[in-house]
Amino acid sequence: RGLEHGFVNVAPKFTRDVEGSGRHVSPEEYRRVMLGSKFTLCPMGHNPESHRIYEAIEAGSIPILAIDEDYKNHLCKDAFGPMIESGFPGILLDDWTDLERVLEALLADADKLDHMQAQVVQWKASFLGAAAAQFEATLASSRRQGRGAEGRRVRIPLVTGCARGGATRSVTQLLHARGISAVHEDVRGGHVSVSWLHAANAAAYPSGDTEAAAGGYAFAPVVQLVRHPLRAIGATRHCLNATTSGSEHCADNEENWKFVDAFLPQYLPVGAYLQGGSKFSTKDPLDAVRRSMAYWLGWNRMIEARFPHASRMRLESMDPQRLVQELGMQATPGVSEGGAVLAPVPVSLEQEWEGVLKVTWQDLLEAHPIVADMIRRMAMRYGYEDIALSPPSPPP
Numbered sequence: 001r002g003l004e005h006g007f008v009n010v011a012p013k014f015t016r017d018v019e020g021s022g023r024h025v026s027p028e029e030y031r032r033v034m035l036g037s038k039f040t041l042c043p044m045g046h047n048p049e050s051h052r053i054y055e056a057i058e059a060g061s062i063p064i065l066a067i068d069e070d071y072k073n074h075l076c077k078d079a080f081g082p083m084i085e086s087g088f089p090g091i092l093l094d095d096w097t098d099l100e101r102v103l104e105a106l107l108a109d110a111d112k113l114d115h116m117q118a119q120v121v122q123w124k125a126s127f128l129g130a131a132a133a134q135f136e137a138t139l140a141s142s143r144r145q146g147r148g149a150e151g152r153r154v155r156i157p158l159v160t161g162c163a164r165g166g167a168t169r170s171v172t173q174l175l176h177a178r179g180i181s182a183v184h185e186d187v188r189g190g191h192v193s194v195s196w197l198h199a200a201n202a203a204a205y206p207s208g209d210t211e212a213a214a215g216g217y218a219f220a221p222v223v224q225l226v227r228h229p230l231r232a233i234g235a236t237r238h239c240l241n242a243t244t245s246g247s248e249h250c251a252d253n254e255e256n257w258k259f260v261d262a263f264l265p266q267y268l269p270v271g272a273y274l275q276g277g278s279k280f281s282t283k284d285p286l287d288a289v290r291r292s293m294a295y296w297l298g299w300n301r302m303i304e305a306r307f308p309h310a311s312r313m314r315l316e317s318m319d320p321q322r323l324v325q326e327l328g329m330q331a332t333p334g335v336s337e338g339g340a341v342l343a344p345v346p347v348s349l350e351q352e353w354e355g356v357l358k359v360t361w362q363d364l365l366e367a368h369p370i371v372a373d374m375i376r377r378m379a380m381r382y383g384y385e386d387i388a389l390s391p392p393s394p395p396p
Helices: 027-035 051-059 081-085 096-107 110-143 168-177 229-236 253-261 285-306 320-326 361-367 369-381
Strands: 039-041 062-066 091-093 155-161 182-184 192-194 218-226 311-314
Touching: 027 051, 039 051, 051 062, 051 110, 062 110, 081 369, 091 096, 096 110, 155 168, 155 285, 168 182, 168 192, 168 320, 218 285, 218 320, 229 285, 229 361, 229 369, 253 285, 285 361, 285 369, 311 320, 361 369
Parallel strands: 039 062, 062 091, 155 192, 155 218, 182 192, 218 311
Antiparallel strands: none
16 A cells, blocks of 8 residues: 555564574564665554664664554553653654555655654664763762772762752752751762762863862762753853852853863754854854753753762752752751851742843744753653643744
């Protein structure tokens, strides 16, 4: 029915005697078929995900999946979510009955088909590269052997998130007010580190810290603070780092963007970070939004990859008591580390950077619609309300 060049083989059962069964495809033949296929059907079996999806990607074949009722009702909820969020280049059908219509339309457009296959190859490098980076980061974290003077393993509690999230400085003061020793954008034995910089596993940090860069500490436990993307992007598009809350003075802004540049590309889909954040045009409003969109998405992904067991808290609804508990600490209300009495320090989000212009979902869509949808999905996963994205209005 117009798809006569497809390859179908149905074997009655699993067997190790592939050559002698007469009904099975040999590994060599299977590889040849995959490499020669423009599309690969990947129906779900016991689980939605299957090895065939990744075999198709490896072969440069466009995988086809169905987000049908069987998928939606499966106990493994949203199994394709991480792939879709990363810019998955395959075809997502609402139902398998749509297959013939979709394929015939694509087969009639050779240029579009070539472009889709090129995206598969690019996504392979991006997605698998990020997976490899996550594995390596987890392995490296487990091997870090920071030790004190007596040879005991030193673990440093870490509170981290995106820069300009309205968190690090206020949270440092909040911990001080509860009698907990904490340092801001630094690492020190016996203290909680509250730092967006140390989310990255770097050889050097803009703050000048050398102990963490040398692998002198292992971060645990870790708390990831997240902020609503519209608020966070609205702040970082103006300034990635500020000397004081409410100030319009950016401290070492370009140096910090260069630091970010070293990490973001491997955690973003191809095309989402076409050039380094430090090189984006500061005169183009959309460029500033794109840079901050890439940062919010990529930096949070990096934190998830490097610290897969981290606790996560939304800044807007953060419970200080829970934060202290997640860090494995015990608060002494109203007493600082030096013994002086301090009033509790509120984490104010509404008052921070009053002059910063807010951004909207429409701004994000106009800047980069694909990344905007990825940000929306991540924000929903973080517990923020679902905001339906609609295409930007055409110019008048």
